[in-house]
Amino acid sequence: MSSETKQILTTDGIPLEVSLKKAEKKNKIKAFLLVAPLLLFLIITYVFPIGEMFSRSIDDKMITNMLPKTFKEMEKWDGQELPSEEVFAAFYYDFKVLVEKQEHGKLGQRLNKEKNGFNSITKKLFRQVKRKKIDETISIKEQVMRVHKRWRNVEYWQAIKRTAPPYTMSKYLKGIDMYYAADGSITQVDEDRRIHRILWLRTLEIAFFVTLFCFLMGYPIAHLLATLPMKYSNLLMICVLLPFWTSLLVRTASWMILLQQQGVVNDFFVMIGLVSDDNRPEMMYNKVGTYVAMTQILLPFMVLPLYSVMKTISPSLMRAGKSLGGTPFVAFWKVYFPLTIPGIGAGCLLVFILAIGYYITPALVGGASGTLISNQIAFHMKQTLDWSFASAMGLMLLSGVLVIYWIYNKLVGVDNIKLG
Amino acid sequence: MSKNPEFVKFDKVDKSYDGKVLVVKDLQLDIAEGEFITMLGPSGSGKTTCLMMLAGFETPTHGEILLDGNIISNIPPHKRGIGMVFQNYALFPHMTVYENLAFPLRVRKVEKDEIDKKVDKALSMVSLSGFETRMPAQLSGGQQQRVAVARALVFDPAVVLMDEPLGALDKNLRESMQYEIKHIHESIGVTVVYVTHDQSEALTMSNRIAVFNDGKVQQLSNPAELYEKPVNSFVAEFIGENNTFNGEVVDIAKDKCKVKLANSEILANPISVKSKGEKTTVSLRPERALINPTDKMDNMFSGKIEEVIYHGDHTRVRLNLLGSSEFILKVPNSTSNLELKVNQDINIGWNSIDARALDPK
Numbered sequence: 001m002s003s004e005t006k007q008i009l010t011t012d013g014i015p016l017e018v019s020l021k022k023a024e025k026k027n028k029i030k031a032f033l034l035v036a037p038l039l040l041f042l043i044i045t046y047v048f049p050i051g052e053m054f055s056r057s058i059d060d061k062m063i064t065n066m067l068p069k070t071f072k073e074m075e076k077w078d079g080q081e082l083p084s085e086e087v088f089a090a091f092y093y094d095f096k097v098l099v100e101k102q103e104h105g106k107l108g109q110r111l112n113k114e115k116n117g118f119n120s121i122t123k124k125l126f127r128q129v130k131r132k133k134i135d136e137t138i139s140i141k142e143q144v145m146r147v148h149k150r151w152r153n154v155e156y157w158q159a160i161k162r163t164a165p166p167y168t169m170s171k172y173l174k175g176i177d178m179y180y181a182a183d184g185s186i187t188q189v190d191e192d193r194r195i196h197r198i199l200w201l202r203t204l205e206i207a208f209f210v211t212l213f214c215f216l217m218g219y220p221i222a223h224l225l226a227t228l229p230m231k232y233s234n235l236l237m238i239c240v241l242l243p244f245w246t247s248l249l250v251r252t253a254s255w256m257i258l259l260q261q262q263g264v265v266n267d268f269f270v271m272i273g274l275v276s277d278d279n280r281p282e283m284m285y286n287k288v289g290t291y292v293a294m295t296q297i298l299l300p301f302m303v304l305p306l307y308s309v310m311k312t313i314s315p316s317l318m319r320a321g322k323s324l325g326g327t328p329f330v331a332f333w334k335v336y337f338p339l340t341i342p343g344i345g346a347g348c349l350l351v352f353i354l355a356i357g358y359y360i361t362p363a364l365v366g367g368a369s370g371t372l373i374s375n376q377i378a379f380h381m382k383q384t385l386d387w388s389f390a391s392a393m394g395l396m397l398l399s400g401v402l403v404i405y406w407i408y409n410k411l412v413g414v415d416n417i418k419l420g
Numbered sequence: 421m422s423k424n425p426e427f428v429k430f431d432k433v434d435k436s437y438d439g440k441v442l443v444v445k446d447l448q449l450d451i452a453e454g455e456f457i458t459m460l461g462p463s464g465s466g467k468t469t470c471l472m473m474l475a476g477f478e479t480p481t482h483g484e485i486l487l488d489g490n491i492i493s494n495i496p497p498h499k500r501g502i503g504m505v506f507q508n509y510a511l512f513p514h515m516t517v518y519e520n521l522a523f524p525l526r527v528r529k530v531e532k533d534e535i536d537k538k539v540d541k542a543l544s545m546v547s548l549s550g551f552e553t554r555m556p557a558q559l560s561g562g563q564q565q566r567v568a569v570a571r572a573l574v575f576d577p578a579v580v581l582m583d584e585p586l587g588a589l590d591k592n593l594r595e596s597m598q599y600e601i602k603h604i605h606e607s608i609g610v611t612v613v614y615v616t617h618d619q620s621e622a623l624t625m626s627n628r629i630a631v632f633n634d635g636k637v638q639q640l641s642n643p644a645e646l647y648e649k650p651v652n653s654f655v656a657e658f659i660g661e662n663n664t665f666n667g668e669v670v671d672i673a674k675d676k677c678k679v680k681l682a683n684s685e686i687l688a689n690p691i692s693v694k695s696k697g698e699k700t701t702v703s704l705r706p707e708r709a710l711i712n713p714t715d716k717m718d719n720m721f722s723g724k725i726e727e728v729i730y731h732g733d734h735t736r737v738r739l740n741l742l743g744s745s746e747f748i749l750k751v752p753n754s755t756s757n758l759e760l761k762v763n764q765d766i767n768i769g770w771n772s773i774d775a776r777a778l779d780p781k
Contacts (some may be wrong), residue, residue, distance in 0.1 A: 320510035322497040323475055324524035325575065331498070334523070338514045 050398070057392035060168035063160075066107050067094045071164045079161060082154050088141035091160075092134065095122075099129050115159035121148040171392035176200070196376070196393075203373040206290055206362075207355035211302075213295040214351045215344065218302035222343070225303070226310035237307075244300040252361045255293040259284040259365065285367025293361045298354055302347040309343030345412045353401050373397060424488065427453035427611055428474065428579060433483035435469050435635075443469050445635040447483070451613065456605050458614045458622040461632030462658070467615050470632075471581050474613060476500050488578065498527075503572030503580040503610075507587055509564045511556040517543070517567050518552035524575040542570040545604060562593045569601065579611045586621065598624050619659050623647065631655050647705075652692060653778040656703040663709070663747050665702040666780065669693050676772055682743050687718050687772035692779045699780035706736075706750040708774040717769035723747065725764045735760065741768060 008016040064071065069090035077083045098104045108122035125147050128134055134143050145152045162180065173179055173186060177194040181187040188194070221240065225233050243251055258264045266280045275281060283289055313336065321331030359374040366372070373393065380390040428451035435444040444466040451457050459467035472478040474485060476497030484491050492500055503524075512520050521539040530538070543549050546566035556564055565585060572580050582601075586594045602625045605612050616622055622629050623643040631638045631646065631654075639646060639655045650656035653664070665686060671678035677690040679702055688702045710717070723741030734750050737760055741747040749768070751760070760766075 314508060314510065316506045316508060316510040317512060319475075319477055319497070320504065320506055320512070321523070322477075323500075323502060323504040323581075324527070324571065325498050325501070326523070326527045327498050328496075330527055335512055 050395075053391040053394055056388050057171050057395055058167045058169065059388060060163065060170075061166040063107065063110055063163040064166045066098055066103065067091065067160070070094050070160065074161050074164065077157075077161070079158055080154070082152065083157050085139055085141045087157075088144050092129075092136075092140045092144060095125060096129055099126055111159065111163065114163055115156060117150055118156065118159070121150045121156070124148050125151070171389045172396065174389060175393050175396050196373075199371070199373045199376055202371075203356055206287065206294070206370075206372060207352050207358075209291060210294045210298060210355045211348050211352045213291065214299050214302040215348060217295070218299055218306055218347065219340075219344075221299075222303050222306035222310055225307045226313070227315065240300055240303050243296065248297065248360060251297055252293055252364045255289070255296070255361075255365055256284060259289055259292065284365050285370065287366075287370045289365035289367065290362045290370035290372075293365050294355060294358060297361060298351045301350045301354060305346035305350065306340065306343040309340055309346075313339050341412065345408065349405070349408055352404065356401060356404075357397055423453040425452045426450045426486070427455075427488055428613070429486040430470070430474075431484045431486060433470075433473065433480045433485060435466070435473060435478065436481045442481075443635055444473075444480075447635075447637065449630060449637060449640070451611060454609045454611055456602070456612045456614065456625060456627045458616060458626040458629045459632055460616060460619060460622040460629050460658075463617060465632040466635040467630075467632040468583060471583055471613060471615050474579075475502055475504050475581055501575075501577050503575065503577035505565075505568050505572045505580065505582040505585045507584045509556075509568040509585075509588075511564055511567055511571070513556055515556075516552065517548070517554050517556070517559070520556065520567060521571050521574050524571065528575060538574055542574040545573070545608075546570045546600070561589055562597060565589065565597060566600075569604065573604070573608070573610065577610070579613060582612065582614045584616050585614075586616075586618075594621070595624075601625065623659075631658060633658070649691075650703065650776065650778070653701045653703060653781050656776065656778060657781075661706050661748060661750075663704045663706060664781070665704075665742065665744070667700060667702065669696055669698045669700055669777065672696055677777055679777060684721075684742050686742070686775065688775040688777040689773050691776045693777050700777045701779065701781045702775050702777050704770060704775045706748045709747075709749055709768050709770040711749065711751065712767050713769040718772045719775065720767065720769045722765055722767045725760060725762050725766065728760050728762060739766075739768065 010016055010019050012019075067090075070087065073087045073090040074083065077087055095104065095107075098107055104122060104126050108119045111118035111122065125144065128143075128147050134140065150156050170180055175196055177189045177197045178186050179189060221236070225236055225240070227233075228236065256263075260266070261280045261282060261284075263284075265283065266275070269275045270277050270280065283292070317335050317339070318331050321335040322328065326334065356372075357374050358372060359378060362370050362372045363375050363378070366375070374397070377390045377393045377397070380386045380393070428449075430447045430449040433444060433447040434442055436442050447466075447470065449470075459470060461467045469478060473480050476492070476495065480493060484493055486492065487500070487502075512523065515523070518539055521542055522535050525535045525538060539552070540549070543551065546569055548563060548566055548570065551559070551563070551567075556567065559567065565588075568585065569582075572582075585601075586597050589597060598621055601612075605625075614622075614625065623646075626643060628640060628642055629646050630640045633654050639651050641649075646655065647660055650659060656662050657664075665679065665681055667679040667681040667686075669677050669690070670680045670685065672690055672693065672695065675689060677688055677693060679686050679688050679700055686702065688700075693700045713720075721741055723739040725737055726740050726745055727738040729736045729738075732753070734752050737749040737751060738745070739747040739749060747768075
């Protein structure tokens, strides 16, 4: 179409489009320079670390780099029978290098994760190599096989071959309680060891219910805030925001004081005779504690978007609904409620996404049955130092959030979100 | 069909929001069935409060409101069956035009076919047929206003209230909508209570106008009477233009009185003054004073032209007359126009019957 339309020229004979671009170029550069610091900041603090996390989570180059010759020879191996003399020899020379660099221990540990029993046989092989017991002029295969009978077992060689690719999805599989079985197929771990799946489900469950509770409590508050006269609504707004300005840690700690068995809430229950003194319910170090504390902490994130949307709804709409014959409920349900959906969407999305990655509150008041996936990630970062697994779980969490966002976009439309 | 002259009745209604100030004071107002009545007044005069009390969004502090003989003070708005057009239209932004119009019918559980028919009729009444599937945001201000009018009428209410419905429209559109609403009212005969602060709108549309000020009805009468015969100086000032003279009554007869101004005396028509010595404000419409009158008039003075402003269909002349430099004359622009120049001295005359001696300002 555009090629057929006659080109418009300026009075100087320059095509209008070119002239327009020239005129706007300066503005574009200015605009870009204005956002450049932010862009740089985002790249450094966000894009780059996520990339780093991703590469760490799939990284499996350690053995690939330790046994270069072995894997080269193994390319020709069919993986069914015991490998050939060349593979054994290549492995022996790789191992010798590792012994010189004193890295054989790491190899044993890493291979032991792949298949139990590697640690001891690499140690045995190390002693033989150190004492120079292996004669390089005759068949290395025979000599290595004599070190330990497991070196004669093809399953161990298959395990080594599995570690050949420099990248692995095994950390991700571990995150959903699965692993590569000996034959390379993806298998579930034993039922009594499936801890991660429970954590994922619990995280989703807690996030869902916290969102629900926040909505049920936040909606009336937001409505009140939006309709009350200014002097009252300001006071109420401060009440909503005050916890927002208090440190998260302080708020969580105060919940610990309130909820513990000898705490304020329990004392009150005993006082009004709801529970007996020797039968105080546990409200902390379980899900109840997590629900209560997280709902309170995340409530402002629900109230604020709802409030900003409700503020824009003219009170005359409800009046119109009533004057046209709708009962107050019909006027609310057919007129007011549909108009608040953008706020509900924004609030729920915000609370749900924050709840799904919540860490400090469940860690402090959650106990064993109230911890979430983020606590597991922290555990692997700080205790087991399995950073690649922590990265994998973090990325799974991130992609989960993106999926939720995508579903939300399909259902409600992100354009409809109003954050204020 | 006999019309009920007290179809809507405000009976000694008081309204106060804070317990200190009365926004509406002892309101007594009867509205006949099928009448178009306008509540006119400056902002804060209590007219919108009256409308809200009638609609049911505010409750009277004292007194009763009756609709067709029934007390409605305790009936919630949705059961009153009163249609309302709001200042900002209050169309439901998430519903199409059709759904907006169908809303009052659906909540009344009207059959689907019947709804279609009524919506169709209402839309054609405001000449918006074919706009059913549009969203309110896709309509212009005038179209939105018409949808709001159609929605308030679609369920055949006995009374329709309109709260400054044309305030947000531009001048031309506002004028054409005035006629349109007037014609709709004439064709379906519904009782309309209309609130505005725009006097020309009130004069154009209404059967009767209630002028509000300070929580009270100052005058309730038809447009012509309101303009020609204001009963007090607020109404005279508020409706149309008006030249005023402040003075003291020095002589009074049945239909004439002599008012002493600062340095002269004029003859006026005694409306609110009863006896000698009373202070008064004399009100005279600008078009009732003539330049070089040929007929005999009982007030004849000469003044000096201070300013001449051309207004298209007429020319406004500001004179220095009887010690006031704010005397306004309206001269129609006809072919036999006079030469009017600043600083020219001219003779002005008016009849004492047109100069109304009202309460002092």
